[in-house]
Amino acid sequence: MNAVDARALSADQIKDELVTLKKEQFNLRFQQATGQLENTARVRVIRRDIARLKTVLHAKTTESKGEG
Numbered sequence: 445m446n447a448v449d450a451r452a453l454s455a456d457q458i459k460d461e462l463v464t465l466k467k468e469q470f471n472l473r474f475q476q477a478t479g480q481l482e483n484t485a486r487v488r489v490i491r492r493d494i495a496r497l498k499t500v501l502h503a504k505t506t507e508s509k510g511e512g
């Protein structure tokens with residue numbers, strides 16, 4: 445997901461997507477710990493998607509409060 449796609453979502457949709465990504469991140473970490481992880485690049489992609497969504501969500505919440 446890129447930032448343009450994330451900005452098109454509502455705050456509730458972003459929160460739902462964050463929950464989904466965090467679950468996937470947990471599963472990937474578990475696979476990595478047990479030596480079953482095949483696509484190691486996916487960990488990095490998920491981590492960056494989470495950060496991107498958090499950034500967009502923060503911008504939306506401060507924008508709605510009139511701070512910026």
